[in-house]
Amino acid sequence: MNKKLLELLNQINAQKQVVIDLANAGKLAEAKAEKEKLQQMQDKFDLLKDVEDPDPEGGEGEGSGAGDPVNSGALKNVNVNYNRVVHEFADAARHYFKDAAKANTEGTKADGGYTVPDDIRTEINRYREEKFSLQSLVDTETVTTESGRRTYQSRADYEGFAEVSEGGKISGIAGPSFEVIEYTIKKYAGWLPVTNELLADSDANIANTLIRWLGEQDIATRNRLILNIMKSKSATELANLDGIKKLINVTLGSAFKDTSKIVTNDDGLNWMDTLKDTNGRYLLKPNADPTSPIKQMLAVGTRNIPLIIVPNSILKSDETTAKKRGIPMICGDLKEGVKLFDRQKLSILASNTASVTGFNAYEQDMTLFRGILRMDVRTKDAKAFVNGVVTIDDATVAGA
Structure with a gap:
């Protein structure tokens, strides 16, 4: 993954924290507005990744959170490996899963x-x-x-064992x-x-x-x-x-x-x-x-x-x-x-x-x-x- 995409991932994480902080502070209208910006950033990332980094095996980098940071429930880094899987899955869909x-x-x-x-x-x-x-x-x-x-x-x-007298025959x-x-x-x-x-x-x-x-x-x-x-x-x-x-x-x-x-x-x-x-x-x-x-x-x-x-x-x-x-x-x-x-x-x-x-x-x-x-x-x-x-x-x- 190139440097531009990695920088964009960091910006997505920072923007997500802004949304969380506003929501926790009860500023819901502002949080919604910032969430729209976050969604736009995510869409930009998806688009650029398709064009600039189409190889699912290409790029490096650890770290970074869920493929959809807007909708995930907790703050986490964008998971580059997960994004590769999403891209591969979506690319297969575009080709009708005929690979x-x-x-x-x-x-x-x-x-x-x-x-x-x-x-x-x-x-x-x-x-x-x-x-x-x-x-x-x-x-x-x-x-x-x-x-x-x-x-x-x-x-x-279960009926248990039967009583047996001394020298008597044991039953099955x-x-x-x-x-x-x-x-x-x-x-x-x-x-x-x-x-x-x-x-x-x-x-x-x-x-x-x-x-x-x-x-x-x-x-x-x-x-x-x-x-x-x-x-x-x-x-x-x-x-x-x-x-x-x-x-x-x-x-x-x-x-x-x-x-x-x-x-x-x-x-x-x-x-x-x-x-x-x-x-x-x-x-x-x-x-x-x-x-x-x-x-x-x-x-x-x-x-x-x-x-x-x-x-x-x-x-x-x-x-x-x-x-x-x-x-x-x-x-x-x-x-x-x-x-x-x-x-x-x-x-x-x-x-x-x-x-x-x-x-x-x-x-x-x-x-x-x-x-x-x-x-x-x-x-x-x-x-x-x-x-x-x-x-x-x-x-x-x-x-x-």
């Missing part, structure tokens, strides 16, 4: 495409973590093969049994049209657009597959709080007493927020542990059960019955109940001449990007969770 040196064949040879570099994939993962992802609730294993199997010892009731006892979970990595894909004007834009804009798209699709795909496993069990009507207590204390029992959670949606939170004990005290309470991401606990008898609130848009209530609403209450230990096998392979193909379901990229002067994910989700222990539902009158749900 044979970067092509990869995953799964079958027909699935070849540009493999997303680690730094970009890390950004996608970070974006996914900032949104609501059900993957945080289940057991995830990274795998490197297209299929495989895992063996687990089955849960069983049942040995352990095992269950096998087999996985087969499946391919999930979708396409996105973008304007060719975008491809002529700065590296950061191209990368951010594709990162956001891939991240959103990644989240939605994983959420759908995990929900399919949760909902694969027949729904158990819980009726009321007593039904939830029995499910936690008896159905799930002591095997999962320390790890059980209640997963519900916004409707469920609203319903639980009305529950009171015999003394008129609300049963929903804030989590006393400030270091935990779990914000609410539900008092179930003598125990406080962590509550996971999933947006209604992801975990939907059942509204098929007139004037009734079936609120999902998935209870148990989902780390033991559901397993996601993550191939961690993400690839992209692009075309400016393709036609998809009536959309003609060539006619509309656009480029179609196709993203491909690979994973599998399986039931790990069906006894570890229950697909519960509480059916209520719609009038009891605010806004109904």
Whole structure:
């Protein structure tokens, strides 16, 4: 990287500090104005780097912060290596990911495409973590093969040894049994049209657009597959709080007493927020542990059960019955109940001449990007969770 670009990076860092100082001082209008200057400086850097330092291996220099200092949350130096990756990624997009040196064949040879570099994939993962992802609730294993199997010892009731008289014959006892979970990595894909004007834009804009798209699709795909496993069990009507207590204390029992959670949606939170004990005290309470991401606990008898609130848009209530609403209450230990096998392979193909379901990229002067994910989700222990539902009158749900 040449001296001019390095000086510009230093100016970007200094300008970012100005924005931070103004924001911390409560001078928001001034901070916004300075942020616009910062964005212009970043755009200038992206443009000059494309022209003056196009070689991703060229240039030297350590140091220096995130590729997008405007939007990063904390002050840090511009990361020259990350900028190289962003430039390489954006340059590949401009050439429709047709660089044979970067092509990869995953799964079958027909699935070849540009493999997303680690730094970009890390950004996608970070974006996914900032949104609501059900993957945080289940057991995830990274795998490197297209299929495989895992063996687990089955849960069983042990009767213990039988009494034996002196000189008597010792009887046999049942040995352990095992269950096998087999996985087969499946391919999930979708396409996105973008304007060719975008491809002529700065590296950061191209990368951010594709990162956001891939991240959103990644989240939605994983959420759908995990929900399919949760909902694969027949729904158990819980009726009321007593039904939830029995499910936690008896159905799930002591095997999962320390790890059980209640997963519900916004409707469920609203319903639980009305529950009171015999003394008129609300049963929903804030989590006393400030270091935990779990914000609410539900008092179930003598125990406080962590509550996971999933947006209604992801975990939907059942509204098929007139004037009734079936609120999902998935209870148990989902780390033991559901397993996601993550191939961690993400690839992209692009075309400016393709036609998809009536959309003609060539006619509309656009480029179609196709993203491909690979994973599998399986039931790990069906006894570890229950697909519960509480059916209520719609009038009891605010806004109904």
